[in-house]
Amino acid sequence: IQIKRALGKKSINKIVFLHCTLFDILVLAPIVERISHKHNAKFIIRKFAGDFETRFYSYPLFIQNYLKQIISKADATFWESKSLMQFGKKYNPNSFWFPNVREKANYHRDCDRQYEKKFVFISRVQKEKGILLLANCFKNLSQDYTLDIYGPVEGLEIRNLECDNVKYCGTLYPNEVQKVLTKYDVLCLPTDWEGEGYPGIIIEAFSVGIPVISTYKGGIPELIEDKKNGLLIQPNDTESLLASIKWFNNAKFKLMAKRSLESFASFNADIVNNRIMSIIKSI
Numbered sequence: 613i614q615i616k617r618a619l620g621k622k623s624i625n626k627i628v629f630l631h632c633t634l635f636d637i638l639v640l641a642p643i644v645e646r647i648s649h650k651h652n653a654k655f656i657i658r659k660f661a662g663d664f665e666t667r668f669y670s671y672p673l674f675i676q677n678y679l680k681q682i683i684s685k686a687d688a689t690f691w692e693s694k695s696l697m698q699f700g701k702k703y704n705p706n707s708f709w710f711p712n713v714r715e716k717a718n719y720h721r722d723c724d725r726q727y728e729k730k731f732v733f734i735s736r737v738q739k740e741k742g743i744l745l746l747a748n749c750f751k752n753l754s755q756d757y758t759l760d761i762y763g764p765v766e767g768l769e770i771r772n773l774e775c776d777n778v779k780y781c782g783t784l785y786p787n788e789v790q791k792v793l794t795k796y797d798v799l800c801l802p803t804d805w806e807g808e809g810y811p812g813i814i815i816e817a818f819s820v821g822i823p824v825i826s827t828y829k830g831g832i833p834e835l836i837e838d839k840k841n842g843l844l845i846q847p848n849d850t851e852s853l854l855a856s857i858k859w860f861n862n863a864k865f866k867l868m869a870k871r872s873l874e875s876f877a878s879f880n881a882d883i884v885n886n887r888i889m890s891i892i893k894s895i
Contacts, residue, residue: 658690662809662830692809693831712810713881720820721794727865732796738766742802747773804847821873841872
């Protein structure tokens with residue numbers, strides 16, 4: 613909607629912008645491209661998923677060539693991560709970075725507030741997101757460390773996660789997430805999920821000034837600068853996760869909270885959408 617408004621009424625019908633999952637780019641994109649160009653409309657692809665390049669090279673050669681043709685026929689392509697943008701440029705020079713974004717928060721955690729060892733996990737509550745690893749770490753910490761868990765539970769029993777300092781708090785509506793985050797000190801997302809791009813929850817944490825512990829998975833290292841706005845560990849590394857949780861103290865937390873808030877500028881919806889609109893107008 614914002615893009616249409618910025619382009620103006622005269623340009624709305626001249627651009628078709630397809631936001632693609634894997635199914636979309638394989639099945640819908642060729643059809644939409646032909647229809648768009650038949651009616652003299654620009655055809656633009658935006659591809660989600662942080663592991664697309666890995667998947668691409670795992671496919672048989674004929675599927676790789678098929679995907680190359682789809683990408684090359686687009687008038688422009690947008691990619692969630694910078695590494696995928698470089699991949700896209702191999703087959704289409706009009707390839708640009710279009711990260712996951714969030715609206716600017718109406719509130720943020722007071723960066724001068726004392727560090728209270730309050731950690732939070734907000735995501736799908738499933739093994740691939742590292743929740744079992746995380747809960748087990750807190751079972752080995754003193755009771756002044758607390759972990760609250762939010763999100764839909766998938767394939768796990770809550771009773772296997774909870775203990776004296778670990779509590780499951782249910783699910784959140786999207787408009788509740790930023791406000792809830794301000795109650796905590798650090799977001800933990802020790803994910804090993806293959807499809808990680810730019811997890812929206814990390815961007816939301818930055819939007820309210822919350823540093824993040826996460827993993828070298830997918831596009832996450834492009835979001836988190838280790839020991840600047842968060843900490844990065846290898847997936848499934850219990851010792852490193854435990855050490856990262858213990859790494860924080862009051863001084864480190866306050867500095868990292870400030871840097872986290874500063875990091876949000878790269879993912880502010882207003883700033884990013886204005887940049888994307890300028891690119892679209894120039895195509």
